Amino acid sequence: MVTPLTFVGGDDALVAALRAGHPGAAAVFYDRHAAHVQRTLQSVLGVDADLPDLLQEVFIRAIDRIEELEEMDRVRSWLTTIAIFAARAHIRRRARRKWLFLFSPEQTRPRQQEPPSSEARIALRETYRLLDRLPVNDRLAFVMRIVHGLTLPDGAAACGTSLATFKRRLSRAEKQFLAAAREQPELQQWLEGGTRWTRQNQS
Amino acid sequence: MDSPKSELKNLGEAIRDALDASANPGEQLRTARSALLERVAARNAAGVRPGWLRRSGRPAVRFWVALGLGALGLVGAAAAFAIWVRLPISFQVGAAGTAGRLGDVVEAEGLPVALRFSEGSAVVLGAGGRARVLSAESAGARVLLENGAVDVAIVHRRPRTHWSFEAGPFHVLVTGTKFRLDWNPKDQSLGLSTREGSVLVSGGCLAEAHAVRAGETVRWSCQSSPPNPTSTANPPTAAASAAAPGTRVALLSKPAAPGDAWRELLASGHLVEGLRAAERADFGRVCRTAGESDLLALADAARLSGHTARAVQALVALRQRFPRSPDAATAAFSLGRMAFERRAAYPEAVRWFSAYLAELPQGPLMGDAVGRLMEARQRAGDRAGARADAARYLQRFPEGPYAPEARVMLSE
Numbered sequence: 014m015v016t017p018l019t020f021v022g023g024d025d026a027l028v029a030a031l032r033a034g035h036p037g038a039a040a041v042f043y044d045r046h047a048a049h050v051q052r053t054l055q056s057v058l059g060v061d062a063d064l065p066d067l068l069q070e071v072f073i074r075a076i077d078r079i080e081e082l083e084e085m086d087r088v089r090s091w092l093t094t095i096a097i098f099a100a101r102a103h104i105r106r107r108a109r110r111k112w113l114f115l116f117s118p119e120q121t122r123p124r125q126q127e128p129p130s131s132e133a134r135i136a137l138r139e140t141y142r143l144l145d146r147l148p149v150n151d152r153l154a155f156v157m158r159i160v161h162g163l164t165l166p167d168g169a170a171a172c173g174t175s176l177a178t179f180k181r182r183l184s185r186a187e188k189q190f191l192a193a194a195r196e197q198p199e200l201q202q203w204l205e206g207g208t209r210w211t212r213q214n215q216s
Numbered sequence: 217m218d219s220p221k222s223e224l225k226n227l228g229e230a231i232r233d234a235l236d237a238s239a240n241p242g243e244q245l246r247t248a249r250s251a252l253l254e255r256v257a258a259r260n261a262a263g264v265r266p267g268w269l270r271r272s273g274r275p276a277v278r279f280w281v282a283l284g285l286g287a288l289g290l291v292g293a294a295a296a297f298a299i300w301v302r303l304p305i306s307f308q309v310g311a312a313g314t315a316g317r318l319g320d321v322v323e324a325e326g327l328p329v330a331l332r333f334s335e336g337s338a339v340v341l342g343a344g345g346r347a348r349v350l351s352a353e354s355a356g357a358r359v360l361l362e363n364g365a366v367d368v369a370i371v372h373r374r375p376r377t378h379w380s381f382e383a384g385p386f387h388v389l390v391t392g393t394k395f396r397l398d399w400n401p402k403d404q405s406l407g408l409s410t411r412e413g414s415v416l417v418s419g420g421c422l423a424e425a426h427a428v429r430a431g432e433t434v435r436w437s438c439q440s441s442p443p444n445p446t447s448t449a450n451p452p453t454a455a456a457s458a459a460a461p462g463t464r465v466a467l468l469s470k471p472a473a474p475g476d477a478w479r480e481l482l483a484s485g486h487l488v489e490g491l492r493a494a495e496r497a498d499f500g501r502v503c504r505t506a507g508e509s510d511l512l513a514l515a516d517a518a519r520l521s522g523h524t525a526r527a528v529q530a531l532v533a534l535r536q537r538f539p540r541s542p543d544a545a546t547a548a549f550s551l552g553r554m555a556f557e558r559r560a561a562y563p564e565a566v567r568w569f570s571a572y573l574a575e576l577p578q579g580p581l582m583g584d585a586v587g588r589l590m591e592a593r594q595r596a597g598d599r600a601g602a603r604a605d606a607a608r609y610l611q612r613f614p615e616g617p618y619a620p621e622a623r624v625m626l627s628e
Contacts, residue, residue: 023580039256040249040516044584047245048617055235068248073255109283133234140231159228160235191220194227203230204223 024085031079043072049089050096056160057100057153059141067103071096093171097153104149139199146193147186154179155186232620242557250520304352307333322347324364333357336371337379342398350382356390358382365398365407385420385438391480395428405437414480427480478502479510487517491526499526503533508543515550524558545575549585556588562596583609587618594625 027045030038050071054064061067074095082091144152150172157168169179194200307316310329316322322329324341331339331349337356341347345364349357356379359366370379370393379390383399386406394412399405408417410428418425421438428434478497481490494502494514506514511534518527531547538544552568555561569589572581579585590605606622613619 027580037513037516040253041580043249043252044581046617047249048241051241051245051248052617055241056232060235065244065247065251068244069252069255072248072252076256133237137231137234140227159224160231162228162232187220187224191223194223200227203227205226 024088028079028082028085028088031076039072039076042076046089046092047072050092053093053096053161054100057097057156058103059137059144061103063103067096067099071099074099090167090170094173097157097171098173101149101153104145104152135199136203139197140194140203143190143193143197147189150174151182151186151189154182155190158183159187236620246557253520304354305334305337305357306352307331307349307357316349318349318351320348321362322349338369340367342366353378356380361397361399363399363401365396367394367396369394386417386422386436387419389416389418389425391415403437405435407433407435409433416477416480425477427477429480478514479506482510482513482517488521490514491517491521491523499529503530504537508534508538508541511537512543512546512550515547519550519554524554527554540575542576542579545572545579546581548572548575549581552585552588552592556592560595562592565592566596566598566601583613583616583618586612587616587622590618590622590625 024045027038027042031042047068051064051068054067054071055061058064058067071092075092078095082088144156147155153172154168157163157171158165161168163171165180165183166176168183169176172179174182194204308314309316309322309331313332316331322331322341324343324345326343328343329341329345331341331347333339333352339347339359342365345366346362347364347366348360348362350360351358356370356377358379359381361381361383366381368381368390370377370390372393377390381388381390381397383397383406384401384404386399388397388408391414395408395410395415398407400407404420406417406420408415408428410430410432412430414427414429416425416427417434417436420436422436426434478490478493481493491514502514503511511530515527515530515534518524518530528551531551534547535544535551548568548571552565552572555568556565566589569585569592572579572585573589576582586605586609590602590609593599593605594602603625606625609616609618609622610626
């Protein structure tokens with residue numbers, strides 16, 4: 014019998030198919046959840062040329078650990094946690110790379126794609142430059158809550174920590190980030206005026 | 217000055233907007249998808265189950281300590297792995313475990329004789345059989361079956377495995393794991409019974425490679441041409457096949473038809489090779505004769521290897537031949553995605569996504585279909601339709617991946 018490459022079925026059947034190594038299940042699994050994982054990674058890392066590699070890595074890890082998934086209806090939050098761990102490892106790798114290649118400007122240059130608008134580009138670059146200064150766990154709490162918009166309990170679960178610890182990290186990150194951001198002229202409009210959409214609507 | 221809460225809320229929204237505008241998520245998603253599926257296909261082809269890439273959790277020691285130890289460990293492991301993957305496998309013969317030598321004749325004179333290979337594979341030569349191991353390399357071995365039958369169990373432990381068997385003019389390439397092979401030199405007949413995975417048989421009087429899959433038993437003889445399989449009630453045994461010259465062809469289940477090797481290649485993750493095999497077998501004929509799941513598999517292979525036109529051909533054939541099946545709806549979704557992503561044909565994408573939703577309104581891709589329909593309508597200039605889709609999406613998936621775009625669309 015030939016196992017078809019394409020899989021059709023609900024989430025429960027999909028997880029069972031992944032566990033059985035169905036060749037088509039990985040594609041469907043990816044198609045259902047990749048956009049969410051991509052957004053999570055992008056929230057943590059900003060515009061990063063390594064994002065497709067990380068995206069792939071998250072799904073490889075997920076498929077590899079599919080036996081550990083106990084609640085089928087929590088696939089998405091489970092993937093969020095894996096994505097956060099992958100992003101954290103990436104941030105740490107980047108920091109090590111920076112240290113290891115301290116004297117190589119080519120290596121220390123951030124591998125970021127260039128966003129189209131210069132105004133947004135500068136503000137976004139500045140934002141993630143400030144985030145780079147935060148301890149990685151504080152950064153993750155900040156990004157999950159402020160950028161990704163998770164609730165406190167969901168943010169704590171995604172970061173694999175207790176609610177109290179998550180709140181402590183978030184509070185620390187908010188204070189440190191805001192203090193630094195208020196000193197940056199490029200971020201004033203973002204802090205005060207909201208988004209391009211609201212600005213367009215207001216004008 | 218705004219309150220810190222308000223500032224942070226503004227900032228969060230601005231960052232989200234800027235990120236949305238700055239990256240090309242579609243391109244990133246496609247790039248990662250192709251790479252992921254290639255890795256999964258490679259893993260499946262090697263017969264590895266989930267768990268192969270398991271990594272340790274958090275680092276147990278601090279970076280600075282781990283750096284030194286890790287580097288040493290890595291160098292050692294890499295060296296050991298490099299040596300291991302290049303070392304040819306060895307084998308032992310019989311219950312006594314005598315070291316086997318390449319080219320030596322192994323005969324089973326009354327009892328079966330086992331050849332056990334160092335990477336875990338085993339070849340058991342049936343009583344009265346005669347075989348030689350012609351060559352051994354790191355990825356597998358080449359075995360010549362001169363007479364009788366062998367029961368084979370191949371272990372896929374190394375990154376790539378390459379096992380093959382020669383029997384008279386026939387060549388058997390192992391892509392599966394467990395099978396029984398017998399060869400009778402008197403009537404030049406080859407019998408093959410596959411229990412797990414599949415094998416590809418070529419050479420002799422066969423015009424092209426035949427795939428023999430799990431559960432199938434086939435027999436060919438090159439005494440008359442072309443080889444004509446006929447049915448029998450029981451599978452051939454080693455003794456019967458060796459001792460019954462003139463026994464014609466046994467067929468327990470239908471073997472792969474000539475030109476169907478593409479199906480097997482696709483199922484084992486060899487997408488490009490499978491697509492080429494389908495081209496050789498006449499792609500149009502394949503589209504007219506293949507089953508619906510095979511057509512979806514073929515379309516996937518064509519799409520992933522960049523042959524959009526072939527993917528469209530297979531999917532359209534599927535919809536024409538199996539118009540009311542769930543796979544036909546899935547084909548509509550795939551056609552919509554290709555129209556959107558590959559050709560920027562947004563009105564066409566709208567038609568396909570709408571078709572999916574009409575045919576499978578509660579299907580597994582329903583959320584994606586509504587989200588993509590919303591995007592396709594927006595790009596096609598149907599603002600009102602896109603807004604209706606956005607509302608429909610948010611009602612069902614308020615936290616879904618298209619929810620932010622849907623909210624933006626409704627707020628404009």
